[in-house]
Amino acid sequence: MSRSLTDFGKVAVVFGGRSNEREVSLRSGNAVLEALLDQGIDAFAVDGGQALISAVTSGMVDRVFNILHGGEGENGALAGAMQVLQVPMTGCGVLGAAISMDKVRSKTQAAEAGVDVPRGWQVNATNAQQAVDEITASSAGPWIVKPSNEGSSVGLYRVENKTELASALEQVLSLAPVALVEEFIDGDECTVGIVNGQVLPVVRIQPAAGLYDYEAKYESQNTVYHCPSGFNEKTEQALQEDARKAFDALALRGWARLDFIVDKNGRRYFLEANTTPGMTETSLVPKAAAAHGWEFQRLVREILETSLEEGRHE
Numbered sequence: 346m347s348r349s350l351t352d353f354g355k356v357a358v359v360f361g362g363r364s365n366e367r368e369v370s371l372r373s374g375n376a377v378l379e380a381l382l383d384q385g386i387d388a389f390a391v392d393g394g395q396a397l398i399s400a401v402t403s404g405m406v407d408r409v410f411n412i413l414h415g416g417e418g419e420n421g422a423l424a425g426a427m428q429v430l431q432v433p434m435t436g437c438g439v440l441g442a443a444i445s446m447d448k449v450r451s452k453t454q455a456a457e458a459g460v461d462v463p464r465g466w467q468v469n470a471t472n473a474q475q476a477v478d479e480i481t482a483s484s485a486g487p488w489i490v491k492p493s494n495e496g497s498s499v500g501l502y503r504v505e506n507k508t509e510l511a512s513a514l515e516q517v518l519s520l521a522p523v524a525l526v527e528e529f530i531d532g533d534e535c536t537v538g539i540v541n542g543q544v545l546p547v548v549r550i551q552p553a554a555g556l557y558d559y560e561a562k563y564e565s566q567n568t569v570y571h572c573p574s575g576f577n578e579k580t581e582q583a584l585q586e587d588a589r590k591a592f593d594a595l596a597l598r599g600w601a602r603l604d605f606i607v608d609k610n611g612r613r614y615f616l617e618a619n620t621t622p623g624m625t626e627t628s629l630v631p632k633a634a635a636a637h638g639w640e641f642q643r644l645v646r647e648i649l650e651t652s653l654e655e656g657r658h659e
Contacts, residue, residue, distance in 0.1 A: 353407065353653075355388055355406055356407070356408055356409070356410055358377055358410045358412060359374070359379075359397045359412065360373060361374065364414065365415060365520075366415035369625060370415070374413075374624075376391050377645050382474070384645075388410070397403060397409065400562050406432055408649075409433070409434040412621060420446045422451070424437065433652040434600075435651050436600065440622060444595045447493055447494055448617050452465065452617075454595050455591045458593070460587050460590050461613060461615065463616070466479070468518070468523070470518050480510065484528055485502055487528075487529040488529055489503055489528075489529050491517060491524065492517050493523040493524060500521070502517070511649060531550075534605070535548060535550060535604075535606070537584055538600070538633045543637070545637050547584050547635050548572040548629050548632050550568065551569040572635075584607070587613055588605075591618060595618050599652070600630075601619060602629060603615065641643060
């Protein structure tokens with residue numbers, strides 16, 4: 346249901362921050378801020394969580410549009426602070442954010458809900474050498490190695506053999522305390538956005554070469570996005586159903602983007618959830634929303650309206 350402008354009050358758009366995704370967050374935040382202002386909504390920019398708390402305690406904020414990628418914006422810290430301060434915010438609460446940021450736990454939750462996930466191993470600095478031996482003894486590879494708690498494909502590697510696996514784990518464990526190693530699945534990466542109760546069309550992703558990593562997401566001009574996805578109707582609907590199951594299993598609220606891969610036999614695997622997805626010119630949720638018939642301003646307003654829901658925090 347559409348709300349009047351006065352329902353929103355003063356909206357703080359929080360973006361930037363200190364995570365590895367700062368630059369992307371700045372781009373997303375500026376796009377969101379412009380869309381809100383163009384609709385006559387009383388919105389203003391805030392850079393990072395600490396500045397947001399200062400603005401809230403100064404009485405400047407009625408609600409928050411969170412577009413702070415990674416770090417405190419997606420790990421539950423910001424949601425917890427706003428819960429304590431009793432300020433409504435877009436996106437999920439503490440529980441959903443914490444589960445989703447932890448890729449190991451989020452896959453466990455999704456699997457328990459009946460959604461397939463790739464075979465994987467959790468690795469830390471203490472058990473890294475033992476893990477390399479166990480993984481290579483039980484799986485032929487290739488493997489994907491990534492931090493268990495970073496977004497936007499930061500620190501993502503594909504490795505082919507034991508030596509490369511050990512090297513990639515060393516790199517990833519310099520970024521995060523826990524790494525996730527998964528069997529590589531040869532197939533089509535895709536994503537499903539859910540916004541304000543609406544499951545959006547599937548977007549299929551075609552990197553020019555190699556992995557859909559940070560460069561392919563935000564720097565390459567050669568990554569191709571297909572929406573309509575090109576999947577048959579059965580697969581499209583099954584992916585949307587999987588997304589809804591994972592969304593609920595991870596205790597998500599408001600909006601999120603759920604990533605999958607579909608192998609050559611049509612089997613679907615859940616990869617991860619993003620609780621504060623990108624809103625840049627190359628971002629996936631805006632592409633899906635456009636295919637659904639929502640222009641960017643409508644999408645931004647739909648997201649903002651989720652902050653008006655009762656029981657915003659778990």
